[in-house]
Amino acid sequence: MNDWLAFFQEVLDYGPALLAGLGNTLLLAVTITLTGLLAGIGVFYLTISQHAITRRLTDAYVSFFIGTPLIVLLFLMYYGLPPLGLRLSPLTVAIIGFTLNVAAYNARYLRIAYNGIDQGELEAARAQGFTHLEVFRLVTLPQALRLAAVPALTNQAILNLKDSSVVFLIQYTEFFAQVQELAASNFQYFKAYLLAGLVYLLLVSLIVLLARRLERTVLRPLL
Amino acid sequence: MALLTVRNLVKDFEGRRVLDGIDLDLEEGQVKVVMGPSGCGKSTLLRCLNRLIEPTAGQIRFEGEDILRPGTDVRALRQRIGFVFQNFALYRHLTALENIKLGLRKLRHFSEAQATERARAELRRMELETHGDKYPAQLSGGQKQRVAIARALAMDPKVLFFDEPTSALDPRMSREVITLINRLFLDNVTMLCVTHDVTVARYISDSVLFLDQGRVRAEGDADHLLDQHQDPHISAFFGRGARGV
Numbered sequence: 026m027n028d029w030l031a032f033f034q035e036v037l038d039y040g041p042a043l044l045a046g047l048g049n050t051l052l053l054a055v056t057i058t059l060t061g062l063l064a065g066i067g068v069f070y071l072t073i074s075q076h077a078i079t080r081r082l083t084d085a086y087v088s089f090f091i092g093t094p095l096i097v098l099l100f101l102m103y104y105g106l107p108p109l110g111l112r113l114s115p116l117t118v119a120i121i122g123f124t125l126n127v128a129a130y131n132a133r134y135l136r137i138a139y140n141g142i143d144q145g146e147l148e149a150a151r152a153q154g155f156t157h158l159e160v161f162r163l164v165t166l167p168q169a170l171r172l173a174a175v176p177a178l179t180n181q182a183i184l185n186l187k188d189s190s191v192v193f194l195i196q197y198t199e200f201f202a203q204v205q206e207l208a209a210s211n212f213q214y215f216k217a218y219l220l221a222g223l224v225y226l227l228l229v230s231l232i233v234l235l236a237r238r239l240e241r242t243v244l245r246p247l248l
Numbered sequence: 249m250a251l252l253t254v255r256n257l258v259k260d261f262e263g264r265r266v267l268d269g270i271d272l273d274l275e276e277g278q279v280k281v282v283m284g285p286s287g288c289g290k291s292t293l294l295r296c297l298n299r300l301i302e303p304t305a306g307q308i309r310f311e312g313e314d315i316l317r318p319g320t321d322v323r324a325l326r327q328r329i330g331f332v333f334q335n336f337a338l339y340r341h342l343t344a345l346e347n348i349k350l351g352l353r354k355l356r357h358f359s360e361a362q363a364t365e366r367a368r369a370e371l372r373r374m375e376l377e378t379h380g381d382k383y384p385a386q387l388s389g390g391q392k393q394r395v396a397i398a399r400a401l402a403m404d405p406k407v408l409f410f411d412e413p414t415s416a417l418d419p420r421m422s423r424e425v426i427t428l429i430n431r432l433f434l435d436n437v438t439m440l441c442v443t444h445d446v447t448v449a450r451y452i453s454d455s456v457l458f459l460d461q462g463r464v465r466a467e468g469d470a471d472h473l474l475d476q477h478q479d480p481h482i483s484a485f486f487g488r489g490a491r492g493v
Contacts (some may be wrong), residue, residue: 149337149396152300153351154327163350167341183266 046203054186057123065131090129098122103195138172179236203209251276254350257306268462277436281449284459290442298329330400334412336392338384343381344395390421410441
C-alpha cells in the first residue's frame with residue numbers, strides 16, 4: 026500500500042511533465058487525425074478518378090503506405106534525411122509520417138464505403154448537370170464519410186492516439202515518453218505503464234462515446 | 249421545329265452495336281413512349297440523348313443545337329433535360345426537400361429561401377407537402393418516385409426523360425405514379441418515356457416508338473401499335489402472337 030502511495034506522490038511530483046506530455050500526445054493525435062482525414066479524402070478522390078493512370082498511381086500509394094511499417098517511415102525521415110541535408114523537428118516528422126500513413130488507410134476505408142453507395146445516385150447527379158467534382162463533393166463524399174465514419178474512421182482516430190506513443194523513439198516528448206522518464210526515475214515500471222495504459226484507455230473510451238453519438242446522428246438517414 | 253431531333257444514332261459497346269441508326273423526333277408538348285424487349289437499347293438511347301453515354305455516331309439536335317459538336321456545354325444541356333430513373337436515385341443522405349433544393353441551390357443559384365419555397369411548391373404539386381423532412385429510406389417507392397419527379401420538374405426542364413418509372417413499383421404505387429405522369433401529360437409537359445408498362449403507352453402518349461435490336465421497328469399511335477400492328481415481333485411482345493390477333 027505504501028508503495029502505491031509513494032508512487033502516486035511521484036506521479037504528483039511529475040504532474041506538470043506528464044500533463045505537458047499528454048498535451049503533446051493530444052496535439053499530435055488531433056493534428057494527424059485531421060490531416061490524415063483531409064489527405065485521405067484527397068487520395069480517395071484520386072482513387073475514383075476518371076483517368077486510369079491516376080487511379081493506378083493512387084492505388085500504388087495506398088498499397089505502399091499500408092504495406093510499410095510506420096516506424097520505418099519515421100526513422101527514414103528523422104534519422105535518414107539529416108545526412109542528406111534536411112533536418113526536420115520530431116513534431117514535423119511525426120505529422121508528415123503519420124499523415125502519409127493515415128491518409129492511405131482512410132482512403133482505403135472511404136473507397137470501401139464508396140462501393141456501398143448506389144451508383145444510380147451518382148448517375149442522377151451527373152444527369153442533373155453536376156460536374157465530376159460537384160458529384161464528389163455533394164453526393165459521394167457525404168455518403169462515403171457517413172458509411173466509413175463509423176466504425177472505420179473512428180477506429181483510425183483511436184489507432185492514431187495509441188500509435189502516437191511510438192514517436193518517443195524520434196525524441197518527441199509525448200505522454201508515453203514522460204511515463205518512461207517517470208518509470209526510469211523510480212524503477213516502478215509496472216505501476217508507471219499501468220498508469221499509461223489507464224490514461225490511454227480513458228481517452229479511447231471518450232472517442233468511442235463520441236463515435237456512438239456520431240453513429241446515431243449521421244448514419245441513421247442512410248439506413 | 250422539333251425540340252429534339254435524332255438522326256442515324258449509333259452506339260457500340262465493346263464491338264457490339266446497341267443502337268443501330270435510330271431516328272427520332274420529339275415535338276414540344278409531345279409525349280413519346282419508347283418500348284421494346286429488354287436489352288433492345290431503350291435505356292442506352294435515353295442516356296445518349298443527354299450524353300450520359302457518348303454516342304458512337306449520328307446527330308442529335310436539341311432546340312436546334314447540335315449537342316454532339318465539340319465544345320458543347322454538356323452541363324447546361326443536362327440542366328435542360330429532367331431525368332427520372334427506374335430506381336428513383338434520390339440522394340439518400342438528404343431529405344426529400346433537400347433533394348429538390350440541391351440542384352436549385354448549386355446549379356440555378358437560388359437563394360436558400362427561394363429554393364425552399366420552390367421545393368415546397370413542387371412537393372405540394374406531388375401531394376407530398378408533409379413528407380419534406382423525411383429521408384428517402386422513410387418513404388414508400390411511389391413517394392420516392394414522386395420526389396424524383398419533383399426534383400426534375402423543379403429545374404424547369406424543357407423535356408422530362410423517364411427510364412422505366414414504374415417497373416420498380418408494386419401495382420398500387422405504379423398507379424400513383426402513372427396518375428401523376430398523366431397529370432403532367434395534361435399539363436403539356438414534353439416527355440420521353442422508356443417503359444414496359446402498356447398502361448403508360450396506351451393512355452399517356454402521343455406516339456409509341458418500338459425498338460428491337462437497336463433499331464426502330466415501328467412508330468405510331470399506341471392503339472394501333474398495341475392492338476393492330478401486323479409485325480410478328482411486335483405482336484409477340486404485346487402477347488398477341490399466340491392468338492393470331
